[in-house]
Amino acid sequence: MLEKINTRAPESLDKEETKKKTKELLKEISDLQNLLYAEGKHSVLVIIQGMDGSGKDGLIKDVFTSINPLGINTQSFKAPTEEELKHDFLWRIHRHVPEKGKIMLFNRSHYEDVLIARVHEWIDDEVANRRMEAINAFEKLLQEHNGTVILKLYMHISRKEQKEQLKERMTNPEKMWKYNKNDFIEAEKWDRYMECYEDVFEKCNTVPWHIIPTDQNWYKAYLVAQLLRDTLKKLDMQYPSMKN
Amino acid sequence: MLEKINTRAPESLDKEETKKKTKELLKEISDLQNLLYAEGKHSVLVIIQGMDGSGKDGLIKDVFTSINPLGINTQSFKAPTEEELKHDFLWRIHRHVPEKGKIMLFNRSHYEDVLIARVHEWIDDEVANRRMEAINAFEKLLQEHNGTVILKLYMHISRKEQKEQLKERMTNPEKMWKYNKNDFIEAEKWDRYMECYEDVFEKCNTVPWHIIPTDQNWYKAYLVAQLLRDTLKKLDMQYPSMKN
Secondary structure: OOOHOOOOOOOOOOOHHHHHHHHHHHHHHHHHHHHHHHHHHEEEEEEEEEEOOOOOOHHHHHHHOOOOOHHHHEOOOOOOHHHHHHHOHHHHOOOEEEEEOOEEEEEOOOHHHHHHHHHOOOHHHHHHHHHHHHHHHHHHHHHHHHEEEEEEEEEEEEEHHHHHHHHHHHHHHOOOOHHHHHHHHOOHHHHHHHHHHHHHHHHOOOEEEEEEEEEHHHHHHHHHHHHHHHHHHHHOHHHHHHHH | OHHOOOOOOOOOOOHHHHHHHHHHHHHHHHHHHHHHHHHOOOOEEEEEOOOOOOOOHHHHHHOOOOOOOOHHHEEEEEOHHHHOOOOOOOOOHOOOOOOOOOEEEEEEOOOHHHHHHOOOOOOHHHHHHHHHHHHHHHHHHHHHHEEEEEEEEEEOOOOHHHHHHOOOOOOOOOOHHOOHHHHHHHOOOHHHHHHHHHHHHHHOOOOOEEEEEEOHHHHHHHHHHHHHHHHHHOOOOOOOOOOO
């Protein structure tokens, strides 16, 4: 299914025109974020998933840099620590969900526990299925019990573009710090990763996934800015009147 | 001492020219932050203190919004929770200090425990002095044991301008959510606050305080951007070469 979805913008889309629109969207988002913070009724959780080199960091830089840092936080999830492994897999996630009024970005997330964990056969299908059920219940809890809106993004990169990105980390001095030889080993497992992602999209879809074509930075920034603006706008927020 | 320091920019300073310079500084800071993150050797802790209405939130918005959210976090310290009160006063602070590679903004801080706590006579001078000693040791720990650079900012507002700011919260619909009648009660204790601040500047100065004249937003943004740029630049950072 994923391989049938284009990883690039439609040919007809004008790059400069789109960039201008993105700029407008970012201004709107900045105002809406201020309102989100002032009203303090909702929170927004943006979950960013994707293969190595699919531009998760770049997306955060391009779309979320213009947001007041008082209202936004990011959390990157790497391999769990010893302490974290002594708890259920959602324990370390739960402590980082956004409080009311705030936007939280998850750079990777609890989905790794049904992706990398599955690809490497640290868990079998039965455990994976039970984890996915737990994830659905967890996301429901956040939505229904604390006014959290969840935006799930899959950074859809082509295998060819991924190779380019990973290679760049060996040649561009400003990107060498990102180089990790394990990324190349993981990249070999591409097909299995795609299978596991597709299973996630099918089984964890009470909150829908957005597949973001990501070979071009300007296009992915535009799509995500649009999604975020629409999400915030739908909350129909108001500045609160004077209290006490 | 504080009352002798101007809360406004020197008359000779050109506003538009300064704004342009600030923009340049923010671009430089954005690049330096990327390097801080990539190098991962140092962290930066910015402590922002000041009276109600002195523009702490505004400063964060004006100077820190252009920084990639992957590299910056903010923590606002309000009245301690019941759990926090069962620990020493630095316990809740310590868990939020920045990890290597990151910038952390403290919107208020451990200094409240020798300011509001003292003004309201929840503690006497002896406890205040012991707390200030503990603060000095704590800041030394961060600097010497984790490469943290600490930037301490006092938002220096005039009493007159403070009154304007607090009044605006009663008339500007976009600011009413900030209105808190207690702010007016606190404002009555102005002189005692100034005394306690001056004591802090004298006794907690192993890391120096920067007094930021804050009646004009453009001037305070410029000063803080300059400080931050200089602080980051002095770290003399390098992009790491390829590891593993």
